[in-house]
Amino acid sequence: MTHRFDPVVLREYDVRGVVGRSLGPADARALGRSFATRVRRAGGTRVVVGYDGRLSSPALEAALVEGLTAGGVDVVRTGLGPTPQLYYAEAELEVDAGVQVTGSHNPTDYNGFKMVLGHAAFFGEDIQDLARLAAAGDWTEGSGTVTTADVAEDYVQRLVRDVEGAGYRIGWDPGNGAAGPAIERLVQLLPGEHHVINAEVDGTFPNHHPDPTVEANLDQLKRLVSERRLDFGVAFDGDGDRLGAIDGDGRVIWGDQLLALLAAPVLARHPGATIIGDVKSSAMLFDRIAELGGRPVMGKSGHSLIRTAMYEANAPLAGELSGHIFFGDRWYGFDDAQYAAVRLIEAIAASGHSLTELRGAMPALCTSPELRVPVDEARKFAIAAEIVARLLADGATVNTTDGARVTTPDGWWLLRASNTEAVVTVRAEAQDEAALDRLLAAIDDQLARSGVRW
Structure with a gap:
């Protein structure tokens, strides 16, 4: 057979x-x-x-x-x-x-x-x-x-065993995904006031799709935080291994920003340690790790790839823009959004500031969201390879860890083939809108030269 x-x-x-x-x-x-x-x-x-x-x-x-x-x-x-x-x-x-x-x-x-x-x-x-x-x-x-x-009860008990909580008013949105029952149990063990929505597991995802990297999927959580005047809100993907968050003003805290917040208490416990962010992450993250005395490392995107890189570097913390966050410090090394949420609560408390204040203190960069450009599944890796080859031939400053991350006087832009969808993903970051427009125009030009218009 x-x-x-x-x-x-x-x-x-x-x-x-x-x-x-x-x-x-x-x-x-x-x-x-x-x-x-x-x-x-x-x-x-x-x-x-x-x-x-x-x-x-x-x-x-x-x-x-x-x-x-x-x-x-x-x-x-x-x-x-x-x-x-x-x-x-x-x-x-x-x-x-x-x-x-x-x-x-x-x-x-x-x-x-x-x-x-x-x-x-x-x-x-x-x-x-x-x-x-x-x-x-x-x-x-x-x-x-x-x-x-x-194992459900033991798992939830383990989430809070080694973490010092603090009494915040928090909104939780598992998006009708598989994490709902665990989150309902978890909030019973945490101090503070908790408001959970969309906890019933429903594979039709009737309220919104459970993907916190898409800002529209956070609209319901934003309303909850605003109407109840909560301190912040957290959201989860369909299988509970990716975390999203918003502050008290409804501003999104993206995965790389979450990693920057989580890095401070981890580096206080492990001075000089390596912390890994993926190639999609903001330059702000790597600068912040270095500022805190850590060793920033840029790795390939992909939960298994980041997890493996973390083990190889003996890093206490690693993560991705997509919200996969991995703790080796006090945890098993796998990506767990429920645990990352608990550690976020702890990190906010340790900072002495509110999440809204922490978000407001972050550099005001002009950053595109992660854009997904539909392409033929059979062509996506070839498109990325063609663009890398052209850039190298042109003498551009390119990091080829995962696709092409191009640094220019305007900032940086990234193009890579997705491992999970029939798309190439694109992201850019600059100091102002005019520079961001120039970076996005450079991406458009490269895609067009490979026959992709979007």
């Missing part, structure tokens, strides 16, 4: 596609067979499995479990919950690996799988290897057992 995956679902750091078109139960079953094979050949025997709140998740989880047990590993099911809850279970239970069925922040018809083996991210060539094993039918055989474990 063999199986061939649609190549478009084999992403850099997870498996993800449109259910019914590029991904279905047969793929979940085959992925289970291949992953079980990798686990057993690494000497493992037990895999923990969880799933998010998407409508297709229960069926994909059931097929995944079938494949894992047929491959000869025992499965521990944790049920519905955010991805970090699954990571917590993989770290704390006597298991060798974990798989979360999740579509993360993608549209409702998407779903996929995030994997961890031996407490480390499973990505890149490992994901391609799953496809090779399936195509060859090179699978281990067996008849694994299935048990269940209720």
